[in-house]
Amino acid sequence: MKRSLLSCLLTLLCAMAASGAQAADAPKATPKGDAARGQAVASTVCVACHGPDGNSPLAANPKLAGQHTEYLFKQMKNFKAADGKQPERVNAIMNGMIAAYDDGQMRDLAAYFATQTQKGEAARNRETIELGQKLYRGGDQAKGLPACAACHGPAGAGIPAQYPRIGGQFAEYTEAQLKGFREGSRANDPNKMMRMVAIKMTDAEIKAVSDYIAGLR
Known part of the structure; x- marks a missing residue:
């Protein structure tokens, strides 16, 4: 009992x-990304650490395949420095990798990885x-x-x-x-x-x- x-x-x-948390994020609601555009970036930039479909070959790097788009987008935003401040999530590799991408591109990446099938x-x-x-x-x-x-x-x-x-x-x-x-x-x-x-x-x-x-x- x-x-x-x-x-x-x-x-x-x-x-x-x-x-x-959802209410706090409501004003920042983001449109869906384009998975096809996301694949173009994933297959050339993200592939080394996370695999071509988000199933990372290395245990130190997370599997992204099948992850929720909202979560993926939030993590990328957290890795990205803004207004000269330290990123909310600090990781030397990811902070540098995500620096060049804008919100639209991050949404595209999130959309692509979310549509992939995780190999558990x-x-x-x-x-x-x-x-x-x-x-x-x-x-x-x-x-x-x-x-x-x-x-x-x-x-x-x-x-x-x-x-x-x-x-x-x-x-x-x-x-x-x-x-x-x-x-x-x-x-x-x-x-x-x-x-x-x-x-x-x-x-x-x-x-x-x-x-x-x-x-x-």
Whole structure:
């Protein structure tokens, strides 16, 4: 009973936070990009790190195939410096790569990668699969740690314009991002949602849930 109540409350909090973020972004609503134009850029510029279709060949670089267009566009905007200020999301490679592109081109790229089919990964550590599943689906009530599924869905598909698709992502990449949120080196999450989650997680918990997420479909 307590777990059910906690899950409902966490889901409600996620929905409320999403509504707030969506309302804040409403004036900045962007039109859809052109996937064909995006492919032209992706196949010549993005291909080395993210693959021709957004299925990166390297675990250090995220899979972009099948990701929500709104999320992709937001991340590119966050990587791009503006008005002489430091980018909201700091990454030496991406900050330089995205600098030359305007909003229209970024929308085109987002549209292209969103239309591609993700080639998902797999959970590899049988010893931690139970812990990873527990954290993803139920969180940890004792620590006030919410279930990942409350915002990202049971299969990690996320919610367009609110929460990204994480299922099938490289475990190494997911682990690095969670640690980045925990340490504050990544801080572009609306209302500090991910930072508040990651700060409650140990290295072992982060590794376990990241491996579990890799196998979600």
